[in-house]
Amino acid sequence: MSPPPSLGPEIVEARETRERSRARALRNYLIGGLLIWIPIMVTVWVVKFLSGILDHSLLLLPPSWRPEAVFGTYIPGLGLILSLLILFITGVLVKNLFGGQMVAGLESLVRRIPIVGAVYSGAKTFSETVLTDQGKSFKQVVMVQFPRPGVFSIGFITSHDLEEAQARTAREVTCVFVPTTPNPTTGFIVLVPRDEVVHMDMTVDEAFKMLLTLGVVVPVWKGKLGNGRLAPPNDGP
Numbered sequence: 001m002s003p004p005p006s007l008g009p010e011i012v013e014a015r016e017t018r019e020r021s022r023a024r025a026l027r028n029y030l031i032g033g034l035l036i037w038i039p040i041m042v043t044v045w046v047v048k049f050l051s052g053i054l055d056h057s058l059l060l061l062p063p064s065w066r067p068e069a070v071f072g073t074y075i076p077g078l079g080l081i082l083s084l085l086i087l088f089i090t091g092v093l094v095k096n097l098f099g100g101q102m103v104a105g106l107e108s109l110v111r112r113i114p115i116v117g118a119v120y121s122g123a124k125t126f127s128e129t130v131l132t133d134q135g136k137s138f139k140q141v142v143m144v145q146f147p148r149p150g151v152f153s154i155g156f157i158t159s160h161d162l163e164e165a166q167a168r169t170a171r172e173v174t175c176v177f178v179p180t181t182p183n184p185t186t187g188f189i190v191l192v193p194r195d196e197v198v199h200m201d202m203t204v205d206e207a208f209k210m211l212l213t214l215g216v217v218v219p220v221w222k223g224k225l226g227n228g229r230l231a232p233p234n235d236g237p
Contacts, residue, residue: 042220055079057086082102141207142177146190152198153178154207165191181211 011013058066058079067075094103107124111117146153161174166173172194179187200207206219 025214051080054083057083060086138177138204139206141200141202142176143200144178144190144192145196146178146188146192154200154205154211155179155196158189160194162191169193179211181214184208184211 046129056079061082063069067073067078094100107120110120140157142155142157143152144155145151146155155176155178157174158177162173162175169191173191174194175199176190176192176197177187178190179185201221201223202210202219209217210219
């Protein structure tokens with residue numbers, strides 16, 4: 001029996017091309033599925049995580065009023081509703097004169113407790129600065145040379161009032177929080193000379209998207225120069 005004829009190079013190349021095409025199509029399908037499911041899974045995980053934390057507010061209810069006793073089973077999400085209700089009622093009470101005086105009295109008492117007072121004062125100041133319009137912290141996105149000169153990191157201005165640092169360095173310095181990625185809740189506090197801080201046009205939301213996506217999602221800069229030249233130095237506001 002004669003051996004089968006060998007395939008020509010054109011046929012072999014065509015077969016390899018078809019195999020690569022099928023492999024590429026399979027890869028694209030898998031990536032397409034991941035692009036759909038990864039955001040869904042991350043969103044579900046975050047919502048479930050927050051719901052689990054907020055469900056601890058159900059412990060404020062008497063045992064006979066909790067869902068397990070009333071409905072016979074655990075109902076996820078009721079803690080979120082109860083937490084929102086508590087926040088709303090607290091806000092209403094604090095906004096009136098009597099509630100404000102009562103909160104001020106309780107805060108004065110807590111601030112006198114060693115260690116606890118320092119932690120409460122720091123958390124109180126941070127909350128008022130970030131959640132209200134009283135300060136400019138976390139309102140401006142900047143770039144600073146960190147962790148070494150020539151390498152820039154995204155950061156957020158947290159404070160300009162650094163009297164001791166400015167007096168000891170004989171320079172105007174700015175406190176910048178440089179977050180880590182993909183977890184921007186941790187990071188580094190760096191004191192940078194004000195003339196070395198590069199102010200950015202991107203919003204805080206755009207910066208957080210960039211951090212959470214490891215730099216994959218980069219906001220489009222509307223001030224891009226049409227001639228391709230580098231932008232002039234940005235001295236900020």
